[in-house]
Amino acid sequence: MARTATTDAIAHAAGAATKQVAAKKAPAKKVAAKSASKPSSPAGERKAAQAAFAALPLAQRSAQALDALRAAASTDYRDGMARFAIPNERAFGVPMAKIQAVAKRLGRDHALAEALWDTGWYEARLLAAYVDDPAAVTAAQMDRWARDFDNWAVCDTVCFALFDRSPLAWRKIEQWARREDEFVRRAAFALLASKSVHDKQAGDTDFLRGLELVEAYAFDERNFVKKAVNWALRSIGKRNAALHAAALRTATRLAASAQAAPRWNGKDALRELNGAAAARRLARQR
16 A cells, blocks of 8 residues: 555654654664564554554644545545445545555544544544544444434444444434434444444343334334344344344234335345345354
8 A cells, every 4th residue: 555644654753752762771782683683563563653643633643634534535436425325525535445444554542533523524434433442432422423424324334333332332222213313213223233243242132122123113214214224133133043033023023014114124134034144144153
C-alpha cells in the first residue's frame, strides 16, 4: 500500500519517540547494538506508531485520519454507492477494506471516534466504529449515534463492529425496537443479529427474548426494518440446535400470517433455516 501523509507522520513521530527513550536509557552504541541483535517486529512497529499518533492533539489526529481516508478514495467507488442505497453526498468513496486498514494503523481511540463521527462524513463514521473502544461507549453515545443513522451501511457497521461488544447492547435492543424511527428500529435488530454471531457467552434466554421481539415487530413493512428483523431471525436460528427449533416455530407462525411483512419474514427464514447449509452448520456444533 502506498505511503500517505498520515503514515509518514505516524512513522516519523514513532521514530522520534523511540530515539528519545533510547538516549535516556543507554549510550548510542549500546542502543544500536541492541537494535541490531533484536530487530523490531511489524506488530511492535505498529504499536509504536499508534502510541505516537495517540500522543498528538485530537484535532491533528482527526485531520490526519480524514486525510488518510481521502487518500484512499475512488471517484468510481463513490459513484457506485447509490446502487446499494447508500447516500454519497457526504462520502469520499473509500472501500470498506481500506477503511479497516486505516483503523488498524490508527488503533483504538475513543476521543478520535467521537470527533470522526461529528464530521458527518460517511467513511469517517465507519472508521469511528472501528477505532472506538467498546468499553468506553456510553448509553448516551449509543442513543446519539443511533439518532444519526441515515443509511443501512452505517447502522449495520456500527452495530456489528462496535455496539454489540458493549455491555449495554441488550438494553438498547429492547429500547430501540420500540422506537418508530426506521434506522433506530433497524439498529435494534441489526444489533440482535450481531450479538447472535459474536456473543459466545450469552445464554439462550437472551435470544429467546430476541425471538419475541422479532415476532412483535415483524409487521413493520419498511424495507430496512423488515430485512433487519429477518436477519435477526435467521441468525438466531443458526446459533445452536435449541434456538434453531425455536426460530423455526417463530418463522412458521409468521409465515402463516395474513399480513404481507410477517408472512415474508417467516417464509424467507424458513427457506434458509430448513436448508442444507443450516443443517451442516448445526451438525458441526454437536
